[in-house]
Amino acid sequence: MKTHNPAMATDLPFPRQYGTELLVISRGKGVWLQDVAGKKYLDFAGGIAVNALGYGRADLARVAAQQMRKINHISNLFTTEPALKLARLMLARGPFKFGSVFFGNSGTEANEAALKYARLYALRTKGPGHDRLVCFDNAFHGRTLGSLSCTPSAKYQEPFQPLLPGVSVAPYNDMAALEKLIDDKVAGVIVEVVQGEGGLRLMTPEFARALNERCRKVGAILIADEVQTGLCRTGTFYGSEGVGLEPDIITLAKPLAGGLPLSAVLIPEKVNCLVHAGEHGTTFGGGPVTTAVAARVWEVLSQPGFLENVRGLGEHLRAELEGMKGRHANVGALRGKGLLQGFEYTGGEVKDLLDRLQAQGLLALRSGTNVVRLAPPLVISKVEITRGVHIIEDAMS
Numbered sequence: 340m341k342t343h344n345p346a347m348a349t350d351l352p353f354p355r356q357y358g359t360e361l362l363v364i365s366r367g368k369g370v371w372l373q374d375v376a377g378k379k380y381l382d383f384a385g386g387i388a389v390n391a392l393g394y395g396r397a398d399l400a401r402v403a404a405q406q407m408r409k410i411n412h413i414s415n416l417f418t419t420e421p422a423l424k425l426a427r428l429m430l431a432r433g434p435f436k437f438g439s440v441f442f443g444n445s446g447t448e449a450n451e452a453a454l455k456y457a458r459l460y461a462l463r464t465k466g467p468g469h470d471r472l473v474c475f476d477n478a479f480h481g482r483t484l485g486s487l488s489c490t491p492s493a494k495y496q497e498p499f500q501p502l503l504p505g506v507s508v509a510p511y512n513d514m515a516a517l518e519k520l521i522d523d524k525v526a527g528v529i530v531e532v533v534q535g536e537g538g539l540r541l542m543t544p545e546f547a548r549a550l551n552e553r554c555r556k557v558g559a560i561l562i563a564d565e566v567q568t569g570l571c572r573t574g575t576f577y578g579s580e581g582v583g584l585e586p587d588i589i590t591l592a593k594p595l596a597g598g599l600p601l602s603a604v605l606i607p608e609k610v611n612c613l614v615h616a617g618e619h620g621t622t623f624g625g626g627p628v629t630t631a632v633a634a635r636v637w638e639v640l641s642q643p644g645f646l647e648n649v650r651g652l653g654e655h656l657r658a659e660l661e662g663m664k665g666r667h668a669n670v671g672a673l674r675g676k677g678l679l680q681g682f683e684y685t686g687g688e689v690k691d692l693l694d695r696l697q698a699q700g701l702l703a704l705r706s707g708t709n710v711v712r713l714a715p716p717l718v719i720s721k722v723e724i725t726r727g728v729h730i731i732e733d734a735m736s
């Protein structure tokens with residue numbers, strides 16, 4: 340029999356897709372969360388890879404409050420100092436060269452915009468009829484109808500058919516398929532370097548190279564969806580750097596504004612110079628509060644040693660998971676990289692394990708059907724990583 344949890348809200352006033360009961364979280368500090376009944380949780384989920392700097396940050400709270408008092412919103416008929424500052428910070432960062440940034444509110448919107456920019460570029464450089472899109476099996480790019488069309492999962496797509504025509508699904512990491520599916524009629528190719536929702540599969544450097552070459556050859560815009568992998572998560576600032584992918588466009592979202600809704604599409608000048616006034620837009624995207632907070636997040640992530648520390652933490656997590664795999668028959672292949680890692684779980688439903696972890700004070704995630712995904716805040720310590728892995732081990736015993 341299920342024990343009653345006093346922090347669980349039932350009879351939810353939300354649409355049914357979120358289930359029938361949810362744990363009510365009230366606060367957080369560092370990498371620890373607390374529910375309304377006072378129980379503490381070590382956070383290996385990070386609000387689904389969002390809370391890179393953890394919880395209870397005085398600096399982010401201060402920036403948000405100060406900006407709220409100055410100017411809360413003004414629309415894209417104007418701009419603000421924080422939006423200009425953030426965009427300039429982003430464009431100044433290498434190794435890729437971008438010409439401009441479009442700010443949106445979520446990952447799906449960023450990808451939606453990126454697909455539209457790819458189509459605009461194809462229309463204006465090659466003419467009508469060059470509008471096809473290519474995505475990869477097990478990809479996740481979002482839930483608006485355009486990005487959903489590039490998220491080839493029956494569970495997400497089937498109830499919403501018909502979706503966008505002209506989208507081909509290529510096998511991930513299969514170089515032979517690229518030549519067949521990416522031709523002159525393709526406007527854009529969208530891809531993740533680690534499939535965050537699709538089982539934490541990694542792009543191989545050989546595949547990245549082949550993708551760069553093929554897209555360049557046919558003039559297709561290569562879009563790296565770095566909504567989950569971007570901003571240090573996988574041990575390089577952009578995940579693309581880690582595998583040698585050379586995207587024309589990068590989309591970012593989750594960790595960008597410390598938990599506030601903000602996304603960004605980094606666009607090359609060759610695309611930007613073909614865009615006409617009014618062809619795309621948003622009311623809230625790039626507002627002064629979200630961009631002010633994001634500028635602070637960007638500065639923290641860019642501080643000397645931050646990235647190296649994440650890399651060290653990723654190696655520590657891998658070593659702990661290797662140890663656990665050696666001791667537990669139910670741990671299959673290890674997946675992912677940096678602080679986006681996980682393992683195949685062969686002891687039953689991942690959901691059941693996640694429920695047990697939650698009961699034991701650890702929050703984690705699923706990826707694909709059988710992978711336990713760990714995406715803690717990037718400010719976690721080695722001691723906390725070890726502690727979390729021990730909780731997982733206990734829950735499996």
Ligand SMILES: Cc1ncc(COP(=O)(O)O)c(C=O)c1O
Nearest residue numbers: 445446447479480481535566567
């Ligand atoms: C790689 C990737 N792209 C896009 C999205 C969609 O982002 P959002 O939920 O902010 O719309 C996600 C969300 O999990 C993601 O992981």
